[in-house]
Amino acid sequence: MAIIEVSGLRKRYGDKVAVDGVSFAVEAGEIFGILGPNGAGKTTTVECVAGLRSPDAGTITVAGRHPRESRELLGVQLQESELPERIRVREAIELFSSFYRDPRDWTERLGLAEHRDVEFGKLSGGQKQRLNIALALVGNPRVAILDELTTGLDPQARRDTWRVVEDVRASGVTIVLVTHFMAEAERLCDRLAVVNAGRVVALDTPSGLVSRVDGSQRVRFRASGLDPSLLRALPEVIEVDANGDHLTVTGEGNLLHAVTSLLARKHIVAAELRVDQVSLDDAYVELTGGTRAQDR
Amino acid sequence: MRRIVEIEARLFLRERRNAVFSLLFSTLLLLVLGSIPGLRTPDSQFGGLRFVDVYAPTLIVITLAFLGLQRVPQVVATYRESGVLRRFATTPVDPARLLVAQMIVNMVAALVSIAITVAVGHLVFGIDLPHHPVWMVLAVALGAAALFGVGLVIAALAPTARAAGGIATVVFMLIMFFGGAYLPRKMLPEVVNRIGEHLPPGVQALQDGWLGGTPQPLHLAIMALVTIVAGTVAARTFRWG
Numbered sequence: 235m236a237i238i239e240v241s242g243l244r245k246r247y248g249d250k251v252a253v254d255g256v257s258f259a260v261e262a263g264e265i266f267g268i269l270g271p272n273g274a275g276k277t278t279t280v281e282c283v284a285g286l287r288s289p290d291a292g293t294i295t296v297a298g299r300h301p302r303e304s305r306e307l308l309g310v311q312l313q314e315s316e317l318p319e320r321i322r323v324r325e326a327i328e329l330f331s332s333f334y335r336d337p338r339d340w341t342e343r344l345g346l347a348e349h350r351d352v353e354f355g356k357l358s359g360g361q362k363q364r365l366n367i368a369l370a371l372v373g374n375p376r377v378a379i380l381d382e383l384t385t386g387l388d389p390q391a392r393r394d395t396w397r398v399v400e401d402v403r404a405s406g407v408t409i410v411l412v413t414h415f416m417a418e419a420e421r422l423c424d425r426l427a428v429v430n431a432g433r434v435v436a437l438d439t440p441s442g443l444v445s446r447v448d449g450s451q452r453v454r455f456r457a458s459g460l461d462p463s464l465l466r467a468l469p470e471v472i473e474v475d476a477n478g479d480h481l482t483v484t485g486e487g488n489l490l491h492a493v494t495s496l497l498a499r500k501h502i503v504a505a506e507l508r509v510d511q512v513s514l515d516d517a518y519v520e521l522t523g524g525t526r527a528q529d530r
Numbered sequence: 531m532r533r534i535v536e537i538e539a540r541l542f543l544r545e546r547r548n549a550v551f552s553l554l555f556s557t558l559l560l561l562v563l564g565s566i567p568g569l570r571t572p573d574s575q576f577g578g579l580r581f582v583d584v585y586a587p588t589l590i591v592i593t594l595a596f597l598g599l600q601r602v603p604q605v606v607a608t609y610r611e612s613g614v615l616r617r618f619a620t621t622p623v624d625p626a627r628l629l630v631a632q633m634i635v636n637m638v639a640a641l642v643s644i645a646i647t648v649a650v651g652h653l654v655f656g657i658d659l660p661h662h663p664v665w666m667v668l669a670v671a672l673g674a675a676a677l678f679g680v681g682l683v684i685a686a687l688a689p690t691a692r693a694a695g696g697i698a699t700v701v702f703m704l705i706m707f708f709g710g711a712y713l714p715r716k717m718l719p720e721v722v723n724r725i726g727e728h729l730p731p732g733v734q735a736l737q738d739g740w741l742g743g744t745p746q747p748l749h750l751a752i753m754a755l756v757t758i759v760a761g762t763v764a765a766r767t768f769r770w771g
Binding site for chain 1 (some may be wrong): 533534537540541544545609612613614616617619620621622623771
């Protein structure tokens with residue numbers, strides 16, 4: 235059953251079209267990723283879902299309701315949304331708890347218990363982000379929207395935050411995760427919408443997206459005196475990229491065996507041989523037309 | 531709503547420098563000025579009154595101008611810039627309540643600060659208690675509301691918190707000048723005093739309520755009008771995100 239349905243969403247700011255006909259449905263209980271480069275329209279899309287912006291066209295329902303009527307059901311963690319510097323963790327939780335009918339305190343589970351008396355301005359990046367999650371969840375929502383959750387965190391804090399997100403989902407909350415980190419999407423998301431220039435260019439599971447890319451394997455090695463056309467003649471090979479002695483062979487099936495057999499027949503010794511699986515990274519770059527997300 | 535006001539009040543007091551300044555500065559200034567013998571003896575220049583009597587309503591102007599033009603625009607513009615208002619907008623609670631809570635906290639701070647000044651002025655220097663307490667409270671409340679409204683308009687129109695602070699400081703200086711903070715009003719040209727009477731927070735109405743006859747309804751009406759106009763402009767132009 236879909237808990238969020240977005241259909242034909244459009245939003246422009248002046249002359250700039252931010253979202254140009256986005257449609258997707260989020261199933262209850264899943265972690266749904268929205269992936270795309272900066273400026274692709276991800277944040278505008280989730281702000282419309284959260285009822286913070288009115289779409290120019292299209293419909294959005296959250297649990298069958300208009301976004302503005304669903305604030306009790308939705309927990310939102312926005313990008314760059316802070317708290318007063320001097321407010322203490324405990325006070326922020328108490329304050330936001332008072333806004334909901336059935337609040338829930340996540341500080342214990344998010345490891346914030348020993349920081350209850352610390353002021354917001356004195357928390358580390360990871361602690362602030364955990365407090366953000368705690369505040370997004372304080373209303374005991376059915377859906378949590380988390381925008382750029384781990385941007386600016388160090389790798390350890392990022393991994394800790396991922397574990398928290400998995401915990402939250404395990405407690406039955408549906409999660410919409412906006413990100414431009416591939417590793418994050420691959421690790422957490424059940425399904426992903428890849429957004430580029432205001433449109434959904436692909437919607438699939440992470441492995442489904444990977445399989446869309448031609449050639450799921452890549453073999454790289456260094457060898458002299460090998461004619462690339464011999465490699466191209468192999469049925470498993472899709473593409474050969476020769477750069478001096480360095481060869482990159484993309485293909486499918488039993489690519490490695492086919493390549494090494496050829497080398498053995500020709501008595502050519504390959505050096506620095508490596509096999510890469512095509513990753514979500516490659517799929518993403520292909521789907522978004524080569525605009526690689528920048529890791530800030 | 532009570533919880534929001536309570537948290538805002540705690541945040542207000544937690545900023546020690548701000549709390550001390552807004553609650554005690556006017557009183558401290560009165561004590562410093564009053565410690566100079568010449569300023570607490572009757573002076574023909576002030577129509578036989580003492581400087582401390584003449585300066586008393588200006589102390590209120592200083593308190594209200596600080597709260598309305600330093601505190602209000604800075605806090606509100608920072609709340610917008612750092613996304614505090616946006617975060618509120620994602621909850622079932624209207625983010626406007628945060629601004630209402632700000633106004634309540636600052637209004638209470640103004641009344642407390644002025645009460646301290648009046649009490650200390652009376653006990654230490656024998657400055658009269660307000661001749662017309664009801665009018666006095668009304669004049670303070672309307673004057674504060676008018677200045678808070680101006681502060682909100684600045685916060686609404688300024689592109690950034692920094693710009694809000696800059697614009698507000700210029701207005702603050704002008705209000706202080708017309709309110710007689712730099713030169714006592716008795717020494718200012720008549721035209722400046724006439725202008726000052728009609729600018730928020732209405733120094734003449736404050737003077738009348740404290741030490742004179744009843745304030746002129748016109749002065750109070752102007753403060754009410756400024757409050758309504760500024761409040762409307764702020765509400766119409768305010769950006770939440």
